[in-house]
Amino acid sequence: MWRSCSHDPGLSVKQRTGLLGLAGPAGLLVLVEALPRLGLVNDAYLPPASRIAAALGDELGTAQFWQAVGDTLLGWAIGLTIAVTAGVVVGIVIGAVPVLREATASTIEFLRPIPSVALIPLAVLLYGTDLGSTLLLVVYAAFWQVLVQVLYGVADVDPIADETARSFRFGPWARVRHVLWPTALPYVFTGVRLAASVALVLAVTAELVIGAPGLGRSIAVAQSSGAVPLMYALIAVTGLLGVAINLAARVFERRSLAWHQSVRGEVPA
Amino acid sequence: GSSGGSGGDTGGDGVDKVKVGVIPIVDVAPIYLGQQKGFFSNRDIELTMESGQGGAAIVPGVVSGQFQFGFSNMTSLLIAQTKNVPIKTVAAGVASTGEAGKDFGGVMVTADSPIKTAADLAGKKVSVNTLKNIGDTTVRESVRKAGGDPRNITFVEMPFPNAPAALADGQVDASWVVEPQLSEVKAAGGRLVASNYVDAAPDLTVAAYFTSAKLAGEDADLVKRFTEAVNESLTYAGSHPDEVRAVLGSYTKIDEKTRGAITLPKWPTEINQASVDTLAKLGAQDGIFGDATPDVAKLLP
Amino acid sequence: MRRAAYVLGLPVVLLAAWFVLSAGSENFYAPPLRQILESFGETWTLDRLGADVVPSLLRLLAGYALAAVLGVAAGVVIGLNRRVRATVEPVLEFFRAIPPPVLVPVIMLFAGIGDGMKVIVIVFGCVWPVLLNTVEGVRAVDGVQLDTARAYGIGGPARLTRVILPAASPQIAAGLRQALSIAIILMVISEMFAASNGLGFTIVQFQRSFAIPEMWSGIILLGLLGFVLSLLFRLVEGRALRWYHGLREAQRRS
Amino acid sequence: MLEVTSLKKVYRSGEREVEALRDLTFTVDNGDLVCLVGPSGCGKTTLLRCIAGLLEPTAGTVRLDGHPVSGPPPGLAMVFQEYGRSLFPWMSVRDNVELPLKQKKLPRERRTALVEETLDAVGLAGTEKAYPWQLSGGMQQRVAIARAVAYEPSTLLMDEPFAAVDAQTRADLEDLVRALWQRLRVTVLFITHDIDEAVYLGRRVVMLSSSPTVVQDEITIDLPAERDQLHTRADPRFTELRTHVYEQIQAAKRGRPSTEAAV
Amino acid sequence: MLEVTSLKKVYRSGEREVEALRDLTFTVDNGDLVCLVGPSGCGKTTLLRCIAGLLEPTAGTVRLDGHPVSGPPPGLAMVFQEYGRSLFPWMSVRDNVELPLKQKKLPRERRTALVEETLDAVGLAGTEKAYPWQLSGGMQQRVAIARAVAYEPSTLLMDEPFAAVDAQTRADLEDLVRALWQRLRVTVLFITHDIDEAVYLGRRVVMLSSSPTVVQDEITIDLPAERDQLHTRADPRFTELRTHVYEQIQAAKRGRPSTEAAV
Ligand SMILES: Nc1ncnc2c1ncn2[C@@H]1O[C@H](COP(=O)(O)OP(=O)(O)OP(=O)(O)O)[C@@H](O)[C@H]1O
Ligand SMILES: Nc1ncnc2c1ncn2[C@@H]1O[C@H](COP(=O)(O)OP(=O)(O)OP(=O)(O)O)[C@@H](O)[C@H]1O
Ligand SMILES: [Mg+2]
Numbered sequence A: 001m002w003r004s005c006s007h008d009p010g011l012s013v014k015q016r017t018g019l020l021g022l023a024g025p026a027g028l029l030v031l032v033e034a035l036p037r038l039g040l041v042n043d044a045y046l047p048p049a050s051r052i053a054a055a056l057g058d059e060l061g062t063a064q065f066w067q068a069v070g071d072t073l074l075g076w077a078i079g080l081t082i083a084v085t086a087g088v089v090v091g092i093v094i095g096a097v098p099v100l101r102e103a104t105a106s107t108i109e110f111l112r113p114i115p116s117v118a119l120i121p122l123a124v125l126l127y128g129t130d131l132g133s134t135l136l137l138v139v140y141a142a143f144w145q146v147l148v149q150v151l152y153g154v155a156d157v158d159p160i161a162d163e164t165a166r167s168f169r170f171g172p173w174a175r176v177r178h179v180l181w182p183t184a185l186p187y188v189f190t191g192v193r194l195a196a197s198v199a200l201v202l203a204v205t206a207e208l209v210i211g212a213p214g215l216g217r218s219i220a221v222a223q224s225s226g227a228v229p230l231m232y233a234l235i236a237v238t239g240l241l242g243v244a245i246n247l248a249a250r251v252f253e254r255r256s257l258a259w260h261q262s263v264r265g266e267v268p269a
Numbered sequence B: 001g002s003s004g005g006s007g008g009d010t011g012g013d014g015v016d017k018v019k020v021g022v023i024p025i026v027d028v029a030p031i032y033l034g035q036q037k038g039f040f041s042n043r044d045i046e047l048t049m050e051s052g053q054g055g056a057a058i059v060p061g062v063v064s065g066q067f068q069f070g071f072s073n074m075t076s077l078l079i080a081q082t083k084n085v086p087i088k089t090v091a092a093g094v095a096s097t098g099e100a101g102k103d104f105g106g107v108m109v110t111a112d113s114p115i116k117t118a119a120d121l122a123g124k125k126v127s128v129n130t131l132k133n134i135g136d137t138t139v140r141e142s143v144r145k146a147g148g149d150p151r152n153i154t155f156v157e158m159p160f161p162n163a164p165a166a167l168a169d170g171q172v173d174a175s176w177v178v179e180p181q182l183s184e185v186k187a188a189g190g191r192l193v194a195s196n197y198v199d200a201a202p203d204l205t206v207a208a209y210f211t212s213a214k215l216a217g218e219d220a221d222l223v224k225r226f227t228e229a230v231n232e233s234l235t236y237a238g239s240h241p242d243e244v245r246a247v248l249g250s251y252t253k254i255d256e257k258t259r260g261a262i263t264l265p266k267w268p269t270e271i272n273q274a275s276v277d278t279l280a281k282l283g284a285q286d287g288i289f290g291d292a293t294p295d296v297a298k299l300l301p
Numbered sequence C: 001m002r003r004a005a006y007v008l009g010l011p012v013v014l015l016a017a018w019f020v021l022s023a024g025s026e027n028f029y030a031p032p033l034r035q036i037l038e039s040f041g042e043t044w045t046l047d048r049l050g051a052d053v054v055p056s057l058l059r060l061l062a063g064y065a066l067a068a069v070l071g072v073a074a075g076v077v078i079g080l081n082r083r084v085r086a087t088v089e090p091v092l093e094f095f096r097a098i099p100p101p102v103l104v105p106v107i108m109l110f111a112g113i114g115d116g117m118k119v120i121v122i123v124f125g126c127v128w129p130v131l132l133n134t135v136e137g138v139r140a141v142d143g144v145q146l147d148t149a150r151a152y153g154i155g156g157p158a159r160l161t162r163v164i165l166p167a168a169s170p171q172i173a174a175g176l177r178q179a180l181s182i183a184i185i186l187m188v189i190s191e192m193f194a195a196s197n198g199l200g201f202t203i204v205q206f207q208r209s210f211a212i213p214e215m216w217s218g219i220i221l222l223g224l225l226g227f228v229l230s231l232l233f234r235l236v237e238g239r240a241l242r243w244y245h246g247l248r249e250a251q252r253r254s
Numbered sequence D, E: 001m002l003e004v005t006s007l008k009k010v011y012r013s014g015e016r017e018v019e020a021l022r023d024l025t026f027t028v029d030n031g032d033l034v035c036l037v038g039p040s041g042c043g044k045t046t047l048l049r050c051i052a053g054l055l056e057p058t059a060g061t062v063r064l065d066g067h068p069v070s071g072p073p074p075g076l077a078m079v080f081q082e083y084g085r086s087l088f089p090w091m092s093v094r095d096n097v098e099l100p101l102k103q104k105k106l107p108r109e110r111r112t113a114l115v116e117e118t119l120d121a122v123g124l125a126g127t128e129k130a131y132p133w134q135l136s137g138g139m140q141q142r143v144a145i146a147r148a149v150a151y152e153p154s155t156l157l158m159d160e161p162f163a164a165v166d167a168q169t170r171a172d173l174e175d176l177v178r179a180l181w182q183r184l185r186v187t188v189l190f191i192t193h194d195i196d197e198a199v200y201l202g203r204r205v206v207m208l209s210s211s212p213t214v215v216q217d218e219i220t221i222d223l224p225a226e227r228d229q230l231h232t233r234a235d236p237r238f239t240e241l242r243t244h245v246y247e248q249i250q251a252a253k254r255g256r257p258s259t260e261a262a263v
């Protein structure tokens, strides 16, 4: 007899969550397969999922592809590391010192919305089409994500917790380490996850627009060559990279935030 | 060999390391071919191709010395010249075939479009890859020549790869595209209504290789060798279309069938100065240089 | 007085430094600040503002508002329901990682090339911080507060509007704020495709036509715009989250 | 009638496993006022949460008027031990008290009247516009009490509701709860640490053992229904009863039922 | 010596202005144990915060051993009324207690010994690895007490530290505080609502009036230094003293000093 799998006592919660997680992408695949097949969109411009998959299959065999993935990930990882480190340090210093916070607020607000794409000429000027250009854009864009989250996180410190620390005469460093940091940590994680994908977006965009080596350039080449399935395949690879990065971040977050409300209990629906 | 700081880095064995900013499209096939054939290494040039998306990314790279040479269309170079960007062309890049209906770029419409001739484009929505550049000025000239009124054409900016879809979807009435999108639209049943490069000027020079004024002044020898190598490549490419089609596969993803079918441009070694003058005139007419007038002589070698 | 000093102090110092350091600049792409400021006045005339900045602003606001509504709504649903979260999270992460510029062609397939497309591009890019922060905020609502709501039969819409959203509001605000600056970035990106007016379009045109001082003046205008918008945002946030800031400051300052 | 049958609750989180309640059975008649006492950490709060339908028991059932409780039943109000966190910091005192009434769809005038009346009864007239975090601990706790009282519940669960208020206010609030109970005949289940308070307030006192928790003992408080702070507490029977409860609790802490005879 | 001179504190937030303390003057000798009682909301917590240097008074000064207090002075420990929020939810019970000791740079063995000893003393042996939010209210409060005690402060400020624990545990903790005080001669300032507790614990009791707050009265508890729960509380002098305090508090609530003669 058929039984709904979500009631199958043989499945653990984890497995069930995993299955649900697959349902979403599966639905997306079906949609992309169906839309062009049913003629709802022209399959020359959005080919069915199967053809995209085939193009991806071909591409997986080439060294060029892996080189591009490697280049993109390298730019992403270095850029993200710099941005997160800088964002956290600057955020905590600024957030913890009210005077600094007030004095820098307007400048931060001014610099933040300057689109990183506007920095392209500057990047090319400084670094040509090397990794440096990508890094400049990635760091600039990802930095703000982390910084803002850290600033909000620092502001969220429970006054009583902070007073407790002060009453035991924790020094500034100990207060940061034991009160500020744990409180801000959930925000930092959100910031890092935001920054991780923004960094990926910017890495690919930079490659796309400037032409630095990486997946973005491959996408641009595929696009200008009219290799539509390949273009979508590469876009999908970008997306999959994002999913993988997020998964890793989630696992790490769960480990570090076992005490936090969002992890310890679920809001009953 | 050179010693100037801005020149290519000189390797220990007297070889110049040279970076060229190019757009990875059909137009630059000769330089890739020439690299394969050793035309550059023969002249002690170790060539690296850096791909950039259009002049906006390449020109600053050349000016700042990140690239020694770059590839750009003539109108962009003319615009740069009017703004006193310190650059100078060093070699021809690519030219129109000069044959109406058989050029590597043109204005396309869908099969069932009411637009029959270039004159019908008047009052319509036409996509070009970049506004206020070589595309719209030459398309206007086509319309003018066909007896239409180019003033109220609405030009929409749309990267070439996106144009076929937009055209098929009816988002634009006509699209100016180049190869390989030209073949793509044709394959989908599209019709050519104007060969704008041909209409603009006979044997129009569409693009050129350039360098910074600084490098041109400091390392004339390197520039000379580069120009020679490019010219040899252009000539070779002109006479070996099959090899051109083959080399396209190495730096683009154009599939083999399309590579066989596309119309290749002409690769003369001389920049057609008359056609550049025409481009300058057309641009001035359409107001893309602002108040200034380009000094063609200052730009060309 | 003191506030003004705080707001203007650092920017003035930085601008002065830029002015002095760039004064003798020979670099074509980094002209002296004086020249940039001169061109600022010439470039951004009232006509220009009306023709380019206003349409951009309208797209920006439409996209931002839509993203805010969508992000909060979806964020609440996803945050409240573990199953929904498990189902949609991978897909969302997938789309989040795709750079908007490569998606524009796909969006154009469905939304055409008008303002609709640009608004969708903005929504697509700036919905993520709102969504993510809402999800996190909703998940972190204090358990005792939720129990209180349940015990008193505060359910349905009231539970949402009176308990969950206010409790998550500080974090939602963080997301909205980040979304604002991303929205501006995407406004520029979206105007790189099929546009014929707009601030982003104009800046890109300046860049392409080598009008470098004008381009810099556009970037400065973008910064100013972002600054003004974020000031407005802070004003609104300050009012909406008065309780929160009060709560945090209560013991410290009073 | 409230029936708690073989209730068991085990908290599991990671490797740590705590048996908060082992096997609890008792009933509370409608309109009764029962005080629950027991050592700290024995599971009183856990029990109250299960009764309110906020926590799912590991085993056993809770029934209210014959219906099994799965979520918070209508007409139930609860005062949480964590009074500070149970108030919504984004609402003024007035809004905190009024919100549940809005949910009950009471008309505006009735709501206003109830809010004023109860805030006055707990001695907080004049703080309507303040935010909870602008109040002292005891004041916050009284806001939480006012909220529960204004709700006019048919069942009222209170978890150490007077822990943070001073002796005098506490006495006043005790009388308030008794008056309310007598007037509206609500069923009250009241957790306290104060044995005198339990005896003074309750019609019955249920004593819980220390962990693993079972019902240690139960007595009916046979003091007259009319009680007042001075005379009732001076009553020799009061002293007898409180001594009995005290001894049972002592025994509970030692971990076995007292062998002394029941009162 | 702790000297509080003409202390005044006005809370301002927006239009609302609350005069929590009007004019408070009193001293606490080194090694003294003073209990503070007063109506709910009269400003006891505010006073303690000012003494701890956590809050800046509007007027007046606090001096400790002659030095004006501007930040938390060294050797001071405080138990907060909001015990739940004063524990760090991201740390286990052990880490919560140990962290201040680390800050004091005590060697590891000493820390371990202190943590175990104090957790044991407050009846929480065996919960070291739990997170605070996995504990009952009373247990959380005892963790906060253990943290302060383990710190071996020279000045100990406690804000209703036993509010959430049961009578028996409370009695034990009272004896713990007295033992600690006698052994280490720490200066203790202890806020409570329980008049019996104040009299049983203190060497002096300071009574605050209701808002606007001043010192209503002060008495020295002339009970023998050796106290125990059974005999001391049965002492007739104990009853006299508690009645006096009770009457003063009653008077305080009525808003004027009692006219009755001092004891
Ligand atoms: N952050 C604040 N903002 C405004 N008013 C406050 C604030 N904190 C306390 N108050 C007010 O100050 C007065 C004294 O508060 P405090 O907490 O010191 O009282 P308390 O004696 O500790 O009372 P309890 O015994 O109930 O804890 C109260 O009226 C309270 O409303
Ligand atoms: N969320 C939780 N996770 C794990 N254990 C818990 C949790 N909540 C409570 N416990 C444990 O359950 C037991 C009973 O806790 P409960 O809060 O019911 O006690 P209580 O009788 O209310 O105590 P108190 O009088 O101190 O408030 C305690 O040992 C506590 O550690
Ligand atoms: Mg409890």
Ligand SMILES: [Mg+2]
Pocket: D136, D137, D138, E044, E045, E046, E081, E159
């Ligand atoms: Mg207090």
